[in-house]
Amino acid sequence: MTDQTSLLSLPDVGGPAQPLLTVRGLTKHFPLKTGFLGRGAGVVRAVDELDFEVMKGETLGIVGESGCGKSTTSRLIMALMAPTSGEVVFDGRQVGSREMPLKEYRRQVQMVFQDSYASLNPRLTIEESIAFAPQVHGLSRGDSRARARDLLAAVGLNPDQFARRYPHELSGGQRQRINIARALALRPRLVLLDEPVSALDKSVEAQVLNLLQDLKGQFGLTYVFISHDLNVVQYMSDRVLVMYLGRVAEVGPVEAIYASAAHPYTAALLASRPSMDPDLRRTEPPLVGDPPNPINPPPGCRFHTRCGFAEPVCSTTVPVLHPAPAGQQAACLMVVPGSGHSRAPGSVARGIAA
Amino acid sequence: MSTTTATPAVLALPEAAPVKGRGYWQGVGRRLSRDPVTLFFGFVLLLMALAILFAPWIAPHDPYQTSMIRRLRPIGFQDWRYPLGTDELGRDMLTRLLYGGRLSWFLGITPVLIAFVIGGTLGVVAGFAGGWVNMLIMRTTDVFYAFPSVLLAVAISGALGPGISNAMLSLTLVFIPQIIRVAESTTTSVRNLDYVESARASGAGAFTIVRAHVLPNVLGPIFVYATSLISVSMILASGLSFLGLGTKPPEPEWGLMLNTLRTAIYSQPLIAMLPGVCIFLTSMCFNMVSDGLRSAMDVRG
Known part of the structure; x- marks a missing residue:
């Protein structure tokens, strides 16, 4: 290796705990x-x-x-x-x-x-x-x-x-x-x-x-x-961030996201992967239609126009990132307790709907 | 014996020799060398250039020497001293065509070269800077574009008055907007390529990026376009001279000769055509060579 005295990698400043x-x-x-x-x-x-x-x-x-x-x-x-x-x-x-x-x-x-x-x-x-x-x-x-x-x-x-x-x-x-x-x-x-x-x-x-x-x-x-x-x-x-229409849908460790996706969009993306097992192959796409126009994004949750679990509350409330059970964070009302979505944790309707 | 002992060393994988890649211009040269049409027209251009360059040594007569007796001798070898005949004032046509080529070529090439430097710079600046700089430069060129180029050249030349320098100035002004357009569009397309983005991401300043990444990729296409303008420039310059706005008699210049010889068009039509034939040949050769250059440079990958 040739000795290049100048222009070396710059030193760490904030220590390992500080995000890069x-x-x-x-x-x-x-x-x-x-x-x-x-x-x-x-x-x-x-x-x-x-x-x-x-x-x-x-x-x-x-x-x-x-x-x-x-x-x-x-x-x-x-x-x-x-x-x-x-x-x-x-x-x-x-x-x-x-x-x-x-x-x-x-x-x-x-x-x-x-x-x-x-x-x-x-x-x-x-x-x-x-x-x-x-x-x-x-x-x-x-x-x-x-x-x-x-x-x-x-x-x-x-x-x-x-x-x-x-x-x-x-x-x-x-x-x-x-x-x-x-x-x-x-x-x-x-x-x-x-x-x-x-x-x-x-x-x-x-x-x-x-x-x-x-x-x-x-x-x-x-x-x-x-x-x-x-x-x-x-x-x-090591970690995965799922984006939908310019926003974070879900972010967390790769195992958590791939094993138990908390956001329906992530679940649909994962289901759209071609399967190696012929019995598991599907012919109908898990997501239909194109993403909405980013000039006029839908109100509330941006995914509600294509989401299978959408409820009226989804088109009025913007979900923020919230911890989900597997250790990731998801921007979905279904993981936010008391959000008004019937599948949200602690919701009265949860038992009936599930 | 020595050959057998050397065998194992040969069997081992030979150390690969350093490879030097073939650059873009080497590829262009190779493609040009396989294009006989372009080579032929390039060769004709070279012959013409040499002939007019060495006109004082080649030309058999004095281009200004008139004679009332020798007026309008026909083309051919009835008189071996005047193979291309004489003009309406008895001057040798061959001599005048050779000398006239000097001024015609000069008037054809110089405005294009100046316009290449000025228009190329403005166009690259407009294309690379974008935004309001682009807006300012490009909308100004649009004003020039509103007029047909012949009309514009005649108008500017007429306003400035006759003379060689004024004719060149007006031709330069006609070509600058055209070169700006080509330079701007080429630069804009290069500016958005990833290697320019990558150079920006490495912290290089605008000047460094233009010098290292933009100019080497846009100068070729702009230059080829400029060579195609040489023929236009020659024809326009001849046109200006024909109208009396360029060179003044008795200076030999193809366009002006075409003008003065028109009085002889019924008596010696072939002689009256000669300057036109020269203009046509030269501009066609320049066009063919510029087309060949363009296709040799166009290949990608």
Whole structure:
């Protein structure tokens, strides 16, 4: 390994008990530009009042249907777009404040994109692409190149074979390995993986997932793993966050969520997985219809239009995250005692309905 | 014996030699070298460029030497000293075409080059900055777009008065908005790609991102578009000269020659056509070469 004296991983600040990343009330509304001069046409509520934490050293999986705000969330965390409101706190320090200026934050948080081809500049060699970020942060050209070659070896690509080639000469799996190496070039502490394996073959997918697990231990990383593939999320994550229409539906340890989902949306998602057992295969989808329009989300619980357990109270009361029996938290009136839902704990009607 | 002892070393997996990838421009060069049409027209352009560049050495006569006796000699070898005949003032056509090409090429290429620099910069800025900067630059170009380019060139040239520099200025002004448009749309499409996002996420400033990630990916397409404008520029420049807004007689220039020779169109139609043939050939060659460049650069993956 080449000795690179500068640009090492930044030290831990708040100790292991302090979350590495805290998201508070994160909201992103995209204005609709159809009216005169783009005014008064309403907004798309892509992400609405999102609250969650990522603990040090864990992998938080984020799942949800297309259009539920997963990618917007990742770009908000990366500070690639400004939130409408809310804040991101990294290791106890607010991002963008004086203690955590954006440039320092960017060294600590990096991202791997879904499209392995579009995320590599076609005019740069692999080596140059990986060395770009360290050079931006002041590492010399030679040291950056050396680091790039070390990282190529770390992601399982022979530096002599790959360092001086161009993205179009490589396969999708190889390109995604390079994107991972590029994300690690600044020695970040948190890596956002936005559907990193969705565009890969199943066999390559498994290789890349195992590589990610290895690198996590090797570099002491924390992952936020965004995917729509429930099996992949189950394999990768310690905790899972289920998103629906820009809100958290359920969050908790992966075992709790996969074994006994408390939110009907999570249950429907899990039931929609293709089964390996022919007897358990189902022909009718567990969820019907498309998610409602985020321009005009339904009042109350956003899922009540597609929920099998919806009652009148669901369209009037907005559920907040509440502890559920298996150890997770769910935003559903059925886990909130005294919410007025007939299936809520302690409800008089519960015995009859169940 | 030495060969047999060496066998086990050969059987072991050989250490792979370092691989150097083939870059984008190498690929473009390879595709161009397999495109005979583009190569042919490029070769014709090269010949013309050399001919007009070395006109003082090649040309058989003085381009300004008039003669009342030799007026409007026909094309051919009745008089071997004037293979392309003489014009209405008895000047050798071959000589004047060679000298005239210098000014015509200059008037064709210079405005496009200046417009490429100015329009390219403005377009990349508009495309990368977005927002109100984009709005300001693009709506201003729309004003220029409201007029047909010929009309605009004539109007600006007419307002500024005749002369080579004014003709070039008006042509530059005509081409800037067109190049801005192409530069802006190319830059906008590149700006939204993940590798630019990733560069932003690594903390690079706007200037670094444009230099390292945007320019290398947009300059090629903008340049190809600019080369396709050279032919338009030549024709417009000739048009301005024809209208008396560009070069002034007795300066040889293809457009102006077309104008002065129109008096001879009934007596020597072939000679009157010659400058037009030159303009047509050159602009067609530039178009073909720019088309070939475009298709050589278009391949992805």
